Amino acid sequence: xxxxxxxxxxxxxxxxxxxxxxxxxxxxxxxxxxxxxxxxxxxxxxxxxxxxxxxxxxxxxxxxxxxxxxxxxxxxxxxxxxxxxxxxxxxxxxxxxxxxxxxxxxxxxxxxxxxxxxxxxxxxxxxxxxxxxxxxxxxxxxxxxxxxxxxxxxxxxxxxxxxxxxxxxxxxxxxxxxxxxxxxxxxxxxxxxxxxxxxxxxxxxxxxxxxxxxxxxxxxxxxxxxxxxxxxxxxxxxxxxxxxxxxxxxxxxxxxxxxxxxxxxxxxxxxxxxxxxxxxxxxxxxxxxxxxxxxxxxxxxxxxxxxxxxxxxxxxxxxxxxxxxxxxxxxxxxxxxxxxxxxxxxxxxxxxxxxxxxxxxxxxxxxxxxxxxxxxxxxxxxxxxxxxxxxxxxxxxxxxxxxxxxxxxxxxxxxxxxxxxxxxxxxxxxxxxxxxxxxxxxxxxxxxxxxxxxxxxxxxxxxxxxxxxxx
Amino acid sequence: xxxxxxxxxxxxxxxxxxxxxxxxxxxxxxxxxxxxxxxxxxxxxxxxxxxxxxxxxxxxxxxxxxxxxxxxxxxxxxxxx
Numbered sequence: 417x418x419x420x421x422x423x424x425x426x427x428x429x430x431x432x433x434x435x436x437x438x439x440x441x442x443x444x445x446x447x448x449x450x451x452x453x454x455x456x457x458x459x460x461x462x463x464x465x466x467x468x469x470x471x472x473x474x475x476x477x478x479x480x481x482x483x484x485x486x487x488x489x490x491x492x493x494x495x496x497x498x499x500x501x502x503x504x505x506x507x508x509x510x511x512x513x514x515x516x517x518x519x520x521x522x523x524x525x526x527x528x529x530x531x532x533x534x535x536x537x538x539x540x541x542x543x544x545x546x547x548x549x550x551x552x553x554x555x556x557x558x559x560x561x562x563x564x565x566x567x568x569x570x571x572x573x574x575x576x577x578x579x580x581x582x583x584x585x586x587x588x589x590x591x592x593x594x595x596x597x598x599x600x601x602x603x604x605x606x607x608x609x610x611x612x613x614x615x616x617x618x619x620x621x622x623x624x625x626x627x628x629x630x631x632x633x634x635x636x637x638x639x640x641x642x643x644x645x646x647x648x649x650x651x652x653x654x655x656x657x658x659x660x661x662x663x664x665x666x667x668x669x670x671x672x673x674x675x676x677x678x679x680x681x682x683x684x685x686x687x688x689x690x691x692x693x694x695x696x697x698x699x700x701x702x703x704x705x706x707x708x709x710x711x712x713x714x715x716x717x718x719x720x721x722x723x724x725x726x727x728x729x730x731x732x733x734x735x736x737x738x739x740x741x742x743x744x745x746x747x748x749x750x751x752x753x754x755x756x757x758x759x760x761x762x763x764x765x766x767x768x769x770x771x772x773x774x775x776x777x778x779x780x781x782x783x784x785x786x787x788x789x790x791x792x793x794x795x796x797x798x799x800x801x802x803x804x805x806x807x808x809x810x811x812x813x814x815x816x817x818x819x820x821x822x823x824x825x826x827x828x829x830x831x832x833x834x835x836x837x838x839x840x841x842x843x844x845x846x847x848x849x850x851x852x853x854x855x856x857x858x859x860x861x862x863x864x865x866x867x868x869x870x871x872x873x874x875x876x877x878x879x880x881x882x883x884x885x886x887x
Numbered sequence: 888x889x890x891x892x893x894x895x896x897x898x899x900x901x902x903x904x905x906x907x908x909x910x911x912x913x914x915x916x917x918x919x920x921x922x923x924x925x926x927x928x929x930x931x932x933x934x935x936x937x938x939x940x941x942x943x944x945x946x947x948x949x950x951x952x953x954x955x956x957x958x959x960x961x962x963x964x965x966x967x968x
Contacts, residue, residue, distance in 0.1 A: 823888075824944060853910055853917045853918050853922075854956065856921060858957060861956060864928060
């Protein structure tokens with residue numbers, strides 16, 4: 417079930433009503449059932465898969481704690497089950513086709529047919545969350561959860577199940593266990609996040625994605641200039657789509673009295689790559705930093721080790737986003753930019769320049785480079801990357817379609833661009849003084865906008881999905 | 888734009904903006920004024936649907952209003968700081 421599907425608008429109030437009506441000690445049962453209904457709504461056999469991961473990691477963590485002598489074995493077994501299911505469903509076809517191509521290049525006639533398995537939604541997110549938990553238990557950072565119900569809820573908590581934020585067990589498990597009270601301030605706080613998330617998704621991302629799909633849908637007839645423009649628009653789309661989802665997740669959890677982590681922190685205002693990756697998809701980058709970058713030595717074992725670790729982290733990050741070479745290239749290119757920035761930091765640091773000017777220049781450069789990197793992310797195949805660069809360098813102004821830019825759309829685009837920076841401030845408006853009523857009015861207004869935009873999208877293009885659902 | 892062809896409908900929207908601004912300045916009557924503004928908003932949206940105004944135009948009108956209200960709140964916040 418998606419947050420923007422019609423069944424969800426029935427599912428959510430029913431869940432919230434039951435959740436707040438039952439006594440505190442039974443609320444985890446309500447949430448667990450709701451989470452499985454939410455997940456199973458997409459495909460009922462997905463519940464079996466999440467149960468397998470839950471059971472394997474629960475037993476693995478208990479084993480690690482109980483049999484200290486065999487804890488490494490328990491860790492390896494758990495990782496095999498969790499990563500194994502991720503590999504089978506997400507990467508097996510990619511591996512088979514890659515080997516197939518390799519064999520045919522060598523002239524070997526080996527038939528490796530793809531299995532065409534359906535990719536279970538959110539598998540990358542909950543697999544990483546369980547791995548984080550098991551490794552934390554292995555390292556002795558946390559104790560293994562004894563209550564299987566709370567643990568199952570930790571893995572499947574529906575607001576963050578399919579697209580994160582990936583929560584550390586040390587934070588989410590106590591949040592689920594604590595006593596929750598119906599708090600109208602918390603409810604209002606949640607509403608701000610939900611409304612802001614819906615504005616980003618339904619109003620901005622869904623509207624602008626029409627242009628991106630229009631251009632990227634037929635790259636062969638497009639000019640380089642319009643591809644670049646569509647790529648910059650895609651930068652807004654992916655940000656609004658994903659941060660919108662994360663904000664809805666945070667808001668929904670707040671309605672249940674549960675605090676989730678922030679996943680985005682105004683990333684396009686970063687003045688360096690390092691800063692950008694600290695502010696973009698924070699929970700995933702924290703996971704990579706904690707479980708891969710630091711164990712590989714981080715920045716403490718010399719420059720070569722540091723760069724190798726960065727390279728590996730970004731290679732894995734690309735692969736995590738999808739079993740396709742263009743995602744791997746996106747990851748590698750992003751990692752290389754980070755390494756180049758680090759190499760240049762010492763000579764560039766010596767240049768004397770006004771701090772504000774330096775920051776503004778940094779923001780502009782990072783914005784342009786990060787957005788150009790989205791080309792590797794948005795294309796559908798590695799062949800399309802070649803086509804895009806061919807168009808940019810040899811057919812920059814060969815075509816520029818103005819079909820999309822009718823008067824109404826231009827006004828809409830300008831408004832969307834004006835709304836985007838304002839959404840930054842939306843969750844920060846506090847309930848203060850007498851203008852609380854104007855606040856209420858503003859939120860009514862925003863809910864009306866979202867509703868009209870939602871109805872419009874349903875009628876024009878049908879039900880949309882979130883980009884990160886495919887990961 | 889079709890929205891401009893219905894001045895009474897448009898004035899309902901402008902009326903709601905007026906109520907919101909008044910609610911921001913007249914502290915003692917801010918609740919009823921804000922409520923009146925909300926009623927006007929709902930009336931405008933429903934009426935626009937009934938008149939068959941394109942959805943995108945309704946969104947544009949509501950969004951412009953939202954930006955104005957948001958700016959009023961942000962300016963207020965800055966004053967308080």
